[in-house]
Amino acid sequence: MTRDEIVLAIKDIIATIAPDEELGGLELEVRLRDQIELDSMDFLDIVMELRKRYGVQVPEEDYMQLATLKGCVDYLGPKLESKALVLTALKG
Amino acid sequence: MRYDALILGAGMSGLGAGIRLAQAGKRVAVLERHYLWGGLNSFYKRAGRRFETGLHALTNFVPKGVPNVPLTRILRQLRIPHDALRLAPQRHSKSALRLANGETLQLEYSNDLARMRASVARLFPAEIDGFERLVAALPGYSDASESDRTTSARVRLAEFVREPRLVELLMIAPLFYGSPTERDMSWAEYGILFRSIHLEGMARPEGGIKALLELLVERYRAEGGELRMRTGVAAILHKDGRVTGVRLDDGTELECERVLSSAGLVETQALCGEPRASEDDPRIGRLSFVEVCCVLDRAPLELGHDTTIVFYSDSERFLYERPETPVEPRAGVITCPSNYLTSVPDAEPLVRVTCPANHGFWTGLDESRYADEKARAVDAMLATAESFSFPIRPHTVFRDSFTPRTIERFTGHRGGAVYGSPIKRRDGQTDLRGLELIGTDQGLVGVVGALLSGISIANRSVLAPSGGVA
Secondary structure: OOHHHHHHHHHHHHHHHOOOOOOOOOOOOOOHHHHOOOOHHHHHHHHHHHHHHHOOOOOHHHHHHHOOHHHHHHHHHHHHOOOOOOOOOOOO | OEEEEEEEOOEHHHHHHHHHHHHOOOOEEEEOOOOOOEOOOOEEEEOOEEEEOOOOOEOOOOOOOOOOOHHHHHHHHHOOOHHHHOEEEEOOEEEEEEOOOOOEEEEEEOOOHHHHHHHHHHHOHHHHHHHHHHHHHOOOOOOOOHHHHHOEHHHHHHHHOOOHHHHHHHHHHHHHOOOOOOOOOEHHHHHHHHHHHHHHOOEEEOOHHHHHHHHHHHHHHHOOOEEEOOOOEEEEEEEOOEEEEEEEOOOOEEEEEEEEEOOOHHHHHHHOOOOOOOOOOOOOOOOEEEEEEEEEOOOHHHHOOOOOEEEEEOOOOOOOOOOOOOEOOOEEEEEOHHHEOOOOOOOOOEEEEEEEEOHHHHHHOOHHHHHHHHHHHHHHHHHHHHOOOOOOHHHEEEEEEEOHHHHHHHHOOHHHOOOOOOOOOOOOEOOOEOEEEOHHHHOOOHHHHHHHHHHHHHHHHHHOOOOOOO
């Protein structure tokens, strides 16, 4: 996956767990929680989906790294390098 | 073949828990003894017509996008868009109290608190400040203190409101909407119910409870969950204080890591091997109901009745309790599903009336007398209900009713106790490791509460995969 694809992968996961949120204008370097309604349970769901879709384990001490979309790309980049993008909510 | 989790009951809490566990990639099956989903909120067919059970309403209604409230939270967790529920808000509802002199006080409310404020101010001008203080002081969903849990709601209400008739009026809807205890409830429970009914509000999914259940079942299956209908559980198997599996009615044994049971507290303990509790066991709830559904020849609106739900008391003292008589017609609820702001009118309008009933009378009744007694009870109920609504019987083309006996048979809840045991296990924990309670005896009521119950216990299971705490 490229960096752009990782952004798409994260947006697709958020679109899956939060179908009522508008994701079009998400900024890369602003905390996700400041842009959309996400609580700690939603955050665990994001981690859960990363495991289900890509087999990526994110230990609890690394959750902070996923606070922004850019953080996600930096942290997940090496882990997702060889994986193919899975889209479920943002198809088409 | 071992399951991560087996869930007893395909009601709201079981399906909610099932969806969460399946989403987390757990191997999960929901086992339902009945051939229909829904449990205490279900539907059935009679003479080619479909009827629903329960009060027809979803409490906790908020429009799409309102953060930090139960409805938004459960939809998020279940990954269901708000629009998919197609919620039709209520027109307005009321609590009605008939005084000894024949006068009736009517407290009106809608999904806008302003209407309730205005109604309080009109009925009791001197009490409006006390009412405002009451609203401001209500315990929240999760910040109730230990003393809130042990203090009587009536005692606390009287600190804000001096007029005893207003206290009575303010108790009617919350009691009817979910108290497993007679006459009173804790201040903490009152806070939750008042918020659910009055600060948020009431709505009905288009297509009724059936549409909502279908949505949940579809979500559950889409996540890979297994649903087994007509599959009753005869026993929960355990060894050395820990759950090992279940034995089905047909003798099949299934192994699992954990069991989430919506069967109820005393019912679940019986499945674990405890001897059957006697009818007067304090763990068995005392509140059950007779309910009648009348199909009408025209809409209630055409008959001048525009209220969605009427909670009524035909006596100054609201008789929310198990009556000595077969049924208590002086306390009841009248619901009109066609009086929601719906764009999809029901094919046939109907009205339903629900009153407290004596479980022992109905289960002890000889079969030859059952139908006659039921007809008599229903006539008494409708006669009183009409004095709070419109002439129901002259416009009834078909009616069907059920009693505590029916409720017990189809839900398995001892005593036909719709709101379960007065003893709640708020943390869902039991004496067995790997066995947790969900649903009404975890202490959350209503459709949204039941879903929240299943979701929260399932979340804890997912977060503590090793089997949790004892």
